[in-house]
Amino acid sequence: MVTLINIILFAVTCYGISFIISQEKIFTFLRVFIQKKNKFLGNLITCPYCISVWTGFFMALIWHQALIEPQLLNIFVGGMVSYTATKLISKNDIIL
Numbered sequence: 001m002v003t004l005i006n007i008i009l010f011a012v013t014c015y016g017i018s019f020i021i022s023q024e025k026i027f028t029f030l031r032v033f034i035q036k037k038n039k040f041l042g043n044l045i046t047c048p049y050c051i052s053v054w055t056g057f058f059m060a061l062i063w064h065q066a067l068i069e070p071q072l073l074n075i076f077v078g079g080m081v082s083y084t085a086t087k088l089i090s091k092n093d094i095i096l
Contacts, residue, residue, distance in 0.1 A: 009077050014059055016080035018052035019087065021045065 021027050022045060035042025044050045 009081060010056075010059065010063060012084045013077050013080040014052055014056045015048075016084040016087075017059070018048045018055045020083070021055070022048040022051050 022031075031042065031045050034045050
């Protein structure tokens with residue numbers, strides 16, 4: 001059964017993955033490599049909104065087909081939710 005919490009967790013996780021791929025330093029080498037090989041794909045991978053479509057597609061396959069263990073999925077989702085919350089808090093200079 002899909003609940004509102006599942007949808008919110010899915011969206012936040014998708015945002016976190018998309019932002020990491022398109023903006024963070026850890027994937028710089030991949031973005032540069034793809035941009036050198038194909039300008040169109042290079043532009044897609046540097047746009048968080050563009051890459052989020054594909055991230056959501058592959059996440060839906062993993063999430064709804066249970067391609068990985070539920071415990072692993074919970075740990076991964078928790079990590080992405082934490083990352084997203086940290087990014088939003090640090091971007092807006094919110095002090096808790």
